[in-house]
């Protein structure tokens with residue numbers, strides 16, 4: 001659904017609204033149980049069609065121009081690899097535009113979260129795959145970094 005992804009400002013507003021809506025409940029959210037299952041189902045239903053979400057469990061859409069970095073064939077989370085073609089297409093899948101080129105352009109249209117694209121992202125915790133990113137953010141699991149990590 002690239003037409004909606006090409007409206008990053010609108011998506012940024014929707015993200016901010018969801019974040020504000022969940023904030024009062026965040027201390028009560030826990031992993032496991034029916035609440036997490038409901039969140040997982042909700043994320044699959046919404047972020048699946050909207051962003052081609054791969055359920056990494058550590059959502060950084062707001063830091064990547066509302067463009068899912070996990071759709072990069074190399075799942076790069078810190079900018080493009082060295083193989084972007086001169087026309088801006090992917091070296092692995094030449095038919096697709098580089099995910100990071102799109103992320104960079106879209107982030108420019110996001111006044112609040114757009115600058116976050118400059119953040120260095122820690123390595124992905126693969127143990128969180130398939131879990132609910134909103135809950136992982138609420139519990140702090142999504143922000144936990146490996147020992148020794150220093151961005």
Ligand code: SF4
Nearest residue numbers: 053054055056059068
């Ligand atoms: S960053 Fe992770 S949780 Fe967010 S849309 Fe991409 S795969 Fe899904």
